[in-house]
Amino acid sequence: MQTNLLNRCQAILPNIMLVALLLSGKAVAQERWQTDAYIQQSFIKIALEREYKESKHPKLIRWEKPIKVFFKSDMGDAQLQRNLLTIQMQHLAHISGMPISFTPYAKDAGILIIFTSYNTIEDKVRTYIGDPEKIRKALNEAVCLGNFRINKRSEITRAVIIIPVDFAREKARLLDCVVEEITQTLGLPNDSNDVFPSVFNDVSIDTYLSPLDYILLKALYSPHLRPGMTVKQAKAAFPKVLKDLHASGDIDNAASRVQIDSLRSYVGD
Structure with missing residues (x-):
């Protein structure tokens, strides 16, 4: 009896582990703001567009x-x-x-x-x-x-x-x-309601820097970007920026890293 029970447990164990892995995968699934395309799109809107001044040839500033x-x-x-x-x-x-x-x-x-x-x-x-x-x-x-x-x-x-x-x-x-x-x-002068979550979104309820804002700041001061870059040049360089952000864990861990030494932690909200 004990042998049969042990065999049954061993038989179903792989299935249990598979379910656990699938559930774990869902738990750590990326948010929309963590995807490469959304980060690049948000960066271009916030760093290279202007809220009160239209520009036909915007450039990166910092x-x-x-x-x-x-x-x-x-x-x-x-x-x-x-x-x-x-x-x-x-x-x-x-x-x-x-x-x-x-x-x-x-x-x-x-x-x-x-x-x-x-x-x-x-x-x-x-x-x-x-x-x-x-x-x-x-x-x-x-x-x-x-x-x-x-x-x-x-x-x-x-x-x-x-x-x-x-x-x-x-x-x-x-x-x-x-x-x-x-x-x-x-160097992130624009507001856009298309970028979320972010303090740069006028209809959001964010008071403190969001995880996406953290990523945008990291990207802005990346060594792969430089002041004066056009939209086309910034887009061309951005895959290298994203590669570094992935390698450092800044995208995966943005939600926790943005809280380090933050005003939100100080205020206690």
Whole structure:
């Protein structure tokens, strides 16, 4: 009897193992945002298209030198704001590999981040960006503002972020502004409702960087890409970018890696 039972168990064991493997395979199946085609499509939309400025010949932009950040606040809890910026900056530096640190001098800064009130936002634009009429559409539509300059080599050399604290709080978007605007000034300037999950999707509920955003940042600062690349050139180079992302495990493990040292972990949401 015992021998027959043992034989039966041995006979069905391979089938049990097969079922377990199939179930395991389903459990680790890739999400849509982890597929190569979707990552490339999302990258082109976010990195090479523009939200408020149409361009017939868009080019890849990014920083090539360490980034210094100047912070100023005339509204709200300045220490809390600085803490939020510090965590977000460290998170972005960790993902992109681009050194990011504070400077007490505006003249030395690559990125200026200004926390202010809604009724002074146009004055801040005049002071730090220029004529408000040149960005009137953004002023009318956006909760917070991000603006950048590039040189002839398509390298980002300066960026300004203006966050109207009272208006952002009214819209429940203060954290969104901190996360999205700083991330965009690294070289992912566009918003698109076709890209999901992402802080760059205006109809999504994402406040913090998503796993896809993590992958897009990794891709942007890949050594296979360079500032000034056209859409055609970026697409041609992207298979090498994807190969590296697969080899490093950044695509498979994006959901967990994006949480490391993140603002979400700090806030506890």
